[in-house]
Amino acid sequence: MKYLYRKEHLKAGFNSENYQFRIGELTSMTGVSARQLRYWESxxxxxxxxxxxxxxxxxxxxxxxIKVMMIKYYLDTGYTLKSAVKNVEEKQKYLTLTRHIIFSALNGIVEVDGTVMLDLGNFDDDGQQRLLAYFDDDQQKVRYQLIDSDQMGDEDE
Known part of the structure; x- marks a missing residue:
């Protein structure tokens, strides 16, 4: 088993502050007009x-x-702007919590017997086992595997 990427190498890719969009880009990505975006900003x-x-x-x-996409979804399904914003603000709390949990758990990307897996850290309190996750293409679902921590090599590519 070898690490393909360690947590510190993944930080830049998961840092959403690195992703910024001009108003025209946001308009084309979301389908919300620049005029509407300016109004929401005002x-x-x-x-x-x-x-x-x-x-x-x-x-x-x-x-x-993300907020614009979510507001647009609610508007398209019949919500008023006020109720759409309220729903989005509530949902964003859960998205933030989910992001923090996932990033805290993710220790890196490893390769085990030719399968690329996420190292989700210690499974038990004493650190004897690690939890790995991978996507099973045949079954189209996420699968999990426990391995002994001493099998986690320090070998990097």
């Missing part, structure tokens, strides 16, 4: 990144992209 529903200098165009964080 009402405090979303916010753009404040930039200094000559760069005056609006830029949004990944978190805002």
């Amino acid at each position: 009402k405090g529903i979303i916010e753009s990144i404040h930039r200094s200098g000559e760069q005056e165009g609006r830029v949004y964080k990944f978190k805002t992209f």
